[in-house]
Amino acid sequence: MIHDHAKSTSVANHAWIRARKLRKVYRKALRDGVQEIVPLAALDLEIARGDFVSLMGPSGSGKTTLLNLLAGIDAATSGELWIGDHNLVHMRRDALAAWRAKEVGIIFQSYNLVPVLTAFENVELPLLLSPLGRRERTERAMEALTTVGLADRAGHFPSQLSGGQEQRVAIARAIVARPPLLLADEPTGDLDRESAELVLQLLDQLNEREKMTIVMVTHDPRAAARARTRLFLEKGELARREEAVP
Amino acid sequence: MKLLPFDHAIRNLARSPRRLFLVVGGSTLVSLLVLGAVAFSRGLEASLGASGLATNALLLGTGSEESVERSEISPTTAEALHASVDGIAVHAGRPAIASEIHVALPASLASPEQATTDTASATRATEESPIMVRGYETASSLVHPQVRLKEGRWPSGGASEVAAGPEALARIDGAKLGSTILLAGEPCVVVGVFEAPGTTMHGEFWMPVELLAIITQRSTRSCVIAALGGVDEAGERIDPQVAFDDVEAFTAMRLDLETTAVRESEYYAQLAAFLAPIRMLVLITALLVAFGGALGGINAMYAAFASRVREAGTLQAIGFSRGAIAISLLIESLVACATGALMACLLGRLLLDGIAVRFSMGTFTLAVDSAAIAAGLLAGLSLGVVGGIAPIARCLSLPIPLALRS
Numbered sequence: 001m002i003h004d005h006a007k008s009t010s011v012a013n014h015a016w017i018r019a020r021k022l023r024k025v026y027r028k029a030l031r032d033g034v035q036e037i038v039p040l041a042a043l044d045l046e047i048a049r050g051d052f053v054s055l056m057g058p059s060g061s062g063k064t065t066l067l068n069l070l071a072g073i074d075a076a077t078s079g080e081l082w083i084g085d086h087n088l089v090h091m092r093r094d095a096l097a098a099w100r101a102k103e104v105g106i107i108f109q110s111y112n113l114v115p116v117l118t119a120f121e122n123v124e125l126p127l128l129l130s131p132l133g134r135r136e137r138t139e140r141a142m143e144a145l146t147t148v149g150l151a152d153r154a155g156h157f158p159s160q161l162s163g164g165q166e167q168r169v170a171i172a173r174a175i176v177a178r179p180p181l182l183l184a185d186e187p188t189g190d191l192d193r194e195s196a197e198l199v200l201q202l203l204d205q206l207n208e209r210e211k212m213t214i215v216m217v218t219h220d221p222r223a224a225a226r227a228r229t230r231l232f233l234e235k236g237e238l239a240r241r242e243e244a245v246p
Numbered sequence: 247m248k249l250l251p252f253d254h255a256i257r258n259l260a261r262s263p264r265r266l267f268l269v270v271g272g273s274t275l276v277s278l279l280v281l282g283a284v285a286f287s288r289g290l291e292a293s294l295g296a297s298g299l300a301t302n303a304l305l306l307g308t309g310s311e312e313s314v315e316r317s318e319i320s321p322t323t324a325e326a327l328h329a330s331v332d333g334i335a336v337h338a339g340r341p342a343i344a345s346e347i348h349v350a351l352p353a354s355l356a357s358p359e360q361a362t363t364d365t366a367s368a369t370r371a372t373e374e375s376p377i378m379v380r381g382y383e384t385a386s387s388l389v390h391p392q393v394r395l396k397e398g399r400w401p402s403g404g405a406s407e408v409a410a411g412p413e414a415l416a417r418i419d420g421a422k423l424g425s426t427i428l429l430a431g432e433p434c435v436v437v438g439v440f441e442a443p444g445t446t447m448h449g450e451f452w453m454p455v456e457l458l459a460i461i462t463q464r465s466t467r468s469c470v471i472a473a474l475g476g477v478d479e480a481g482e483r484i485d486p487q488v489a490f491d492d493v494e495a496f497t498a499m500r501l502d503l504e505t506t507a508v509r510e511s512e513y514y515a516q517l518a519a520f521l522a523p524i525r526m527l528v529l530i531t532a533l534l535v536a537f538g539g540a541l542g543g544i545n546a547m548y549a550a551f552a553s554r555v556r557e558a559g560t561l562q563a564i565g566f567s568r569g570a571i572a573i574s575l576l577i578e579s580l581v582a583c584a585t586g587a588l589m590a591c592l593l594g595r596l597l598l599d600g601i602a603v604r605f606s607m608g609t610f611t612l613a614v615d616s617a618a619i620a621a622g623l624l625a626g627l628s629l630g631v632v633g634g635i636a637p638i639a640r641c642l643s644l645p646i647p648l649a650l651r652s
Contacts, residue, residue, distance in 0.1 A: 064647075073563050073646035094567060101565025108650065112560040116257040129248045129565045173564075 015046030016213065017070065017181075022079035024065050024236075039065040041236035042079065047229070049180070052207040052214045054227035061233040063217045064185060070215060071106055071183050072096040083181065101129040105174030105212075109186035111166040113158040119145065119169045120154040126177040144172035148202060164195025171202055175212070182206060184216040188223050200226050249570050250561070255577040258554075265546045266582060272543025273586025273626045274593070276536040281594045281622030283532035285612040286603065287525040291518050293610030297445040298514035301335075301486045302389055303493040305470040305505045306513075312520060314348045314513070318466040319505050321345055326503065327470060330496045333489020335388070335473040342388035342473035347381035347458045349468070353451070355418050356426040356433050377414050379429060379451045381458030381467075389471045392445050398423050398438035403454050409438035413449035413602045413609035429453075432461045449602070449609025471510060536625065543586075544633040547579055551641040558641050559649025568642050575641065579634030580627060587626020591619045 024040040039062040047053055055063045068074035069081055072088050073096075081088045086099060100106075105126075113122045124141040132140065145151045148168035158166055167187060174182055184203065188196035200223055206212045218224050232240040259266055298304075305327065310317035324345045328334055335342040352374035380386075387393060401407030408429065415421045415436070426433050434453065442448045459465065474489035493507045508516075558571050591614075599614035644652065 068647045071563065073650075097562065097565050097567050100563065106563050108560070108563075112556060112650070114254075114557055114560070116261060117254070125561075126564050128251065 016049035016084060017045070017047035018082040019043050019045040020080040022069065022081055023077050024069065024074070025077045039236050043236065043238060045231070045238055047213065047215065049213055050211045051229050052203070052227045053216065053229040053231060054224035055215060055217045055231050055233060056219070056224050057233035057239070062236040063233055066233065067183055067185055067215065067217050071104055072100050101126060102177065103179050103181055105177065105179040105182045107170055107174045107182070107184040107187045109189040111170045113166055113169060115158050118154065119150060119156050119161065122158070122169055123172045123176050125173060130177060140176055144176040147175065148172045164191050164198060167191060167195065167199055168202065171199065175206060175210070180213060182212045182214045184214065186217055186219065188218070188220060196223070247567055247570050250566060250574040252577065255574045256581060258578050259582055262550060265550045268546035269543045269582040270586040270589070272539045272546065273583040273629050274590045275539035276543070276629050277587040277590030277622040277626040278593055279532040279536040279539070280625035281590055281614065281618050282598055282612070283529040284618040284621040285594065285598055285614045286528050288615055288618055289603065289610045289613040290521060290525060292613050293444060293446055294514040294518045296392065297447060298510035300509055300511040301474050302510035303472045303474055303490055304508050304510045304513050305497065306508065308504045308506045311506055311508060312516060314468050315350065317468045319469065320503055321465070321467050323467070323503050323505060324470045326500060327472060327493065327496055331489065331492045332478055333474050333476050333484040333486070333492055335475045337388045340385060340388065342385055343470065344383040344385040344389050345455060345467040345470050346383070346386060347455055347462065347464070347468045349379055349458070349462055350376040351379045351430045353377040353418055354428045355420050356428045375417055377417055377451060378449065379453065379458060381455030382452050383455050389473045390442070390447065392442040393440050393447055396439045396441045400438055401453055403456065406432060406434045406457065407437045408434040408451050408453040409440050410436050411448045411450050412439060412441060413604060414451050415439065416602065417449070417604055430461055444611065446610060449604055540629050540633060543583070543629060544637065547633060547637040548640065551575060551637040555641055555644060555649050555652040559644070559646050559652070562646050563650065572638050572642060575638045576631065576634050580630035583626045583630030583633070587623045590622050590626065594618065594622060
């Protein structure tokens with residue numbers, strides 16, 4: 001059963017992610033002036049900790065921009081964006097990098113594995129930013145690879161893996177530091193149905209067992225249907241919010 | 247700041263063997279050119295430094311202090327100097343003082359017919375090149391202890407004979423011990439080969455000063471060279487400095503001789519200073535050519551790093567700082583360029599070290615010494631840093647979202 005809360009601004013009493021009048025403007029220099037592109041107009045949004053959220057909407061609706069702002073890899077033009085106790089809008093670049101290393105795991109549509117590193121080394125990368133020793137890093141990386149079912153491919157290079165396997169390695173890399181927030185940009189976009197299903201099952205599992213908050217951008221209604229909360233963006237604003245009732 | 251593992255940079259080097267080859271090749275070229283230019287400069291400096299002794303006084307014609315070739319003094323100067331100054335060294339009862347003529351003459355190998363005739367009008371068999379010829383006296387061996395007879399004998403007076411330094415022989419195709427060469431059209435038999443390694447004399451022809459005076463039709467000498475450090479009447483050794491002061495006093499008193507005294511080492515030091523613009527020109531030319539090689543290397547680095555923009559974006563998204571990624575890329579650039587620099591040093595030692603460079607005053611050898619190697623390494627490492635900065639900055643200049651989409 002689905003509840004429709006069009007343009008709802010409050011869904012949780014204790015929202016972990018809170019956006020207030022979040023605005024992002026890109027300025028593009030043209031011959032006859034400056035063109036402003038506004039992917040996010042004045043977005044208000046709340047997401048509870050432990051939620052599994054899908055972001056949907058037509059191209060240019062601001063999905064990826066919102067995901068980038070949530071990841072701290074892009075800066076908002078104005079407004080507020082709180083994740084826990086951190087207001088990302090006011091954080092400096094170095095602080096954001098340090099915050100990302102601990103708090104966020106990112107899954108990209110095209111995997112973005114480092115080609116000269118093995119699956120194990122790719123997964124270990126985020127742990128190099130932690131104070132963990134080599135033995136602990138190895139245990140954690142192998143544990144993450146086991147979670148995604150690729151422990152036996154630890155020594156393989158990305159070029160020796162299938163697309164689905166690469167994406168699972170990318171998921172292992174995103175979760176290895178055990179971040180509370182997992183962001184996924186079209187994680188099944190480049191995969192066949194079988195591999196996509198495997199990835200979605202993994203995300204389900206991470207949300208339910210590890211209590212990770214997941215925000216996933218997708219165009220695929222079947223993928224979106226796995227989320228408990230579905231947000232629809234249009235022209236940089238929240239057009240609709242649907243929540244699955246357990 | 248948490249850095250990326252060192253081996254990450256090393257492994258990235260092997261991503262594109264072609265680009266790696268271009269970067270290493272560019273660095274090798276740049277380093278080799280700089281190393282070669284420094285070896286040239288050091289070799290010339292060392293050769294001129296070794297050619298003159300601080301304990302030798304050189305008497306030149308007044309106004310010709312900068313060029314012994316232009317100098318003309320009376321043949322009686324040596325005798326007058328010896329009679330007036332006590333501090334001239336004496337070896338086996340012979341005073342170490344010699345009048346010499348220094349002149350660059352066209353030299354070529356004589357044809358068989360020319361070898362049997364003594365006419366200067368014979369046509370030349372091989373291409374002529376100007377080579378320094380020194381007219382010497384017996385005492386010259388006392389003032390030039392660097393010179394040693396290697397083969398044959400010294401020329402005898404009266405006959406048209408010449409002794410040759412190995413590099414002087416090498417400048418005339420086919421010339422060897424026993425050959426007849428034409429010096430200013432005059433056939434001379436090479437009766438001996440001497441060596442004076444590391445000095446300009448290694449590339450000279452030596453013949454008796456009287457014979458050279460006849461060939462060049464001059465009645466004057468170029469210089470008098472006197473070894474200082476003789477003993478006084480009481481048998482005490484005279485300090486060479488005091489002896490040199492006496493030589494200077496002699497030139498000041500004997501104005502009729504129109505001579506001036508300089509230490510032989512100072513003369514060559516001045517000559518080295520005079521040639522400094524040429525050394526600078528060589529270095530600048532090398533740097534200009536090296537710049538081309540550097541551009542090739544930088545271009546390859548641009549291409550290598552441009553293809554890694556998305557990876558740089560991913561690493562930033564994971565949490566690595568731009569500084570950490572920049573350092574990793576810089577290590578990559580430095581390792582590639584250092585490899586090229588090391589190869590250049592190896593090539594320099596194997597191919598350039600000891601190569602003879604001939605010039606009008608004789609010859610000198612390229613010296614690939616520690617300074618040249620340090621310069622080559624420095625050039626390679628500088629290329630790694632300076633050449634890497636722009637491609638790295640370009641690679642990391644994009645905002646992360648754009649880098650991830652590139």
